[in-house]
Amino acid sequence: MKNSEEKLILWMDDAMSPPEAAEFEKSLADLRAARADKEAWQKVRDGFKSHSTIPPAYDRDAEFLKSQISRAVRDELRVSAPRKIRPLPSIARLVWSGVGLCACAALMSVIVIRHNDGVPDESAFISQVIEAHSSNPSRYGTYSFTSPDGRGTVIWLDNPGFIPAQESIR
């Protein structure tokens, strides 16, 4: 059920069916005044429409406005873009990494062992040093040994201040 305001609006906008309009007009106390009011509003509406045009300033600023919107949108897009998250390594990848590391370690060991094949056992020199060590503090503890590959090795013990000349030239 429409109230009187709603009916009046529909009547002024010519939005009623002819029977509805006729019935509404019958219900009005002063139909002449209502019609004058309707006509007055139509004049106001026409003036309202004709004075509500787009300002020239819009044409001046339209491109600027569009670029501002585009920039804001692209900024938002950049800020809200989800960061690429690196996934956790799979079990298979972990297993293959372990196998690779083991293989590398084995390879390195083989290389090192082969490299050291021609070198005499270091403990042989150390035992010679220990055996040759004199407990006599008056004696300079300087000894020399020859390694199996022919190179001379000087072991300087007991912190002497110098190497005796006959030893150093050997």
Place this chain on the structure above:
Amino acid sequence: MSSGEAPCDADLVKAAAGGDASAFETLVDRHQKRVYMISFQMLRNHEDTLDVVQDAFIRAWRGMAGFDGQASFASWISRIATNASIDVIRRRQVRPQSEIDVGEIHPDPASRTTPSTPANPDSQIDMDEIRRRYDAALLLLSAEHRAVLVLKELQDQSYQEIAETVGCSVGAVMSRLFYARKKMQSELKDIYEEL
């Protein structure tokens, strides 16, 4: 959609919802002027209108993923712009009328709706004065009354569309229209009686 044919709004909306900024820019290009008009007719201030239009489109971009597509993009963005304009009017209700930018509201001579006026300086002064009176009368209305008046009389929206845009019942729209029209008529009585 065949190649060379402009994509429809629905396709652009779908692309924009997926993060396609170019598709959204095409939508802006299509609807910017109409959105500007709706806001300007309510605010009567060019600078405020630029802010509202920008804000409306950015809000639309942010809400694009949630746009269900039941209404057209045109009516959706109109609704956003109308409500943003209502917010601005409410905020500036305390602002003196003298601050309203009447210098910016001269009609575009090329506009279809501009009345054809003779190039007579006196006549131009009259037109400017009448325009100022209309603006002043409109600015006296509350945000809600102004919105329904603009959407009905200038945007030719139906009562139902207005109700959906401003978020009230059809009865409330009619009631607001009734009071808005009465107010405009009383403020402009001397003008229309001379017509």
